[in-house]
Amino acid sequence: MMHVFALIASDYRKYKKYGGHFLSIVFLTQGFWAVFQYRIAHFFYTLKIPIVRYLLLLLSLLWQKLIEITTGISIPYSASIGHSLYIGHFGGIIINAKSVIGNNCNISQGVTIGVSGRETSRGVPVIGDNVYIGANAVVAGKISVGNDCVIAANSLVVNSFEAGVTLVGVPAKIVNHNTSKGYI
Template sequence: MFKTDILKYKKYSGKSSLVLLLTTQGLWALFVYRSSNYIYKSKLPSIIKKPLLLVSIIFQKWIEIVSGISIPYSCSIGHSFYIGHFGGIIINSNAIIGNNCNISQGVTIGVSGRGNKRGVPVLDDNIYIGANSVLAGNIKIGSNCVIAANSLIIDNIEKNSTVIGVPAKIINNLGSKGYI
């Protein structure tokens, strides 16, 4: 899946894979995530898997320090993931993110809520998340949604919706085409 991440970065930037790999913090974080997630999901014997995951955690923490991007190996992220700018990105270890999604700097996808609202977001495919947005709690974000910058999402969002505000409200149903 890392190949689809690189292809998406190349599409947006027009730069070579080598230049992107050397200069793009989002790709560094995705590489560590994809490698660690592969180990996490593997059927390796525990005696091999646990030391490899320990090394993965060390690399993940290093990436967090260098780039400000926290993507735990146990979360689930689909293909063609794009991090627009580095810094301040936190994804919960139980979060589920679909295919072909874009996130910007300062985004938090985390646990929150009380009772049956307590939990972690599940995001479908083709979602754009603007800078400094927070998605928190046991919520589902439908496919093709746009979440405007500085929005707080604490409720389910129907597919093809554009939302904005604190808490976020639907402003139209034009979807994410043109944003992804």
């Protein structure tokens, strides 16, 4: 498991890869603000000192709410997100507190990763590494999306899918076996 500063550095490098400069990334990129806040809050969430942990989480919740209001991006500290997360545009991004997102993923504006289903099918998604999620896509339910997948804009993913496919539609279906290479 990477240390919090290594995770922040990997996120920063991902933003830099897309052409940002230090000042514009740190001071003007709302996606980076939300990811940075998540990394710090998640670090506090994993602390083993109970009283310190709870005090820092309380402050983190207030900070998260400020970031959420400012950016329109909600990433709870209890979500599990791998290194090099990139949020490309402002707003409308909701990630469930129990979601699992792999390494090196890109999330576009308007994306929801959330809970859905009934009884034993109720749950949240597990998203693999190198997954690109297009604008306004919804990934919901106790499902898994394999590594290197592309989820097209406006798609609704409610079923599990293998690695290395492109998903399109409502509900999403495999349209080809093109991977996320070139999107990430």
